[in-house]
Amino acid sequence: MKLNNSEKTLLGIFFLLSSIVILYNLFYIPSLPSADIIKKEFVFQEEEEEKNKKDSERININNASLDELKKIPGVGESTAQKIIDYREQNGGFLYTSEIINVNGISEKKFNAMKDYITIGD
Numbered sequence: 001m002k003l004n005n006s007e008k009t010l011l012g013i014f015f016l017l018s019s020i021v022i023l024y025n026l027f028y029i030p031s032l033p034s035a036d037i038i039k040k041e042f043v044f045q046e047e048e049e050e051k052n053k054k055d056s057e058r059i060n061i062n063n064a065s066l067d068e069l070k071k072i073p074g075v076g077e078s079t080a081q082k083i084i085d086y087r088e089q090n091g092g093f094l095y096t097s098e099i100i101n102v103n104g105i106s107e108k109k110f111n112a113m114k115d116y117i118t119i120g121d
Contacts, residue, residue, distance in 0.1 A: 060117075
């Protein structure tokens with residue numbers, strides 16, 4: 001089979017383009033995701049795990065005993081008893097910030113204890 005000039009030219013172009021595609025794929029290195037993105041994902045997971053751990057360690061002011069309430073920073077025996085009396089009179093706390101209504105707990109004291117208390121689910 002004899003090829004004319006135009007067929008030889010087309011065949012040459014085909015082989016040239018094929019060679020370029022093959023060489024490109026041989027030496028192509030895909031770019032990896034940025035290390036910052038991966039790092040942020042790990043940090044986010046660690047923060048989420050830490051938050052869940054903190055939530056499980058918090059004291060539920062709606063059902064905690066006198067001794068458990070005394071573990072809250074700034075809460076002594078008399079304040080713990082006031083918390084129990086308040087929740088019995090008012091049917092419990094709807095929000096953690098409602099603890100400010102207990103006699104002897106100021107906003108400053110609440111801010112010191114808010115990371116240690118919860119009202120439960």
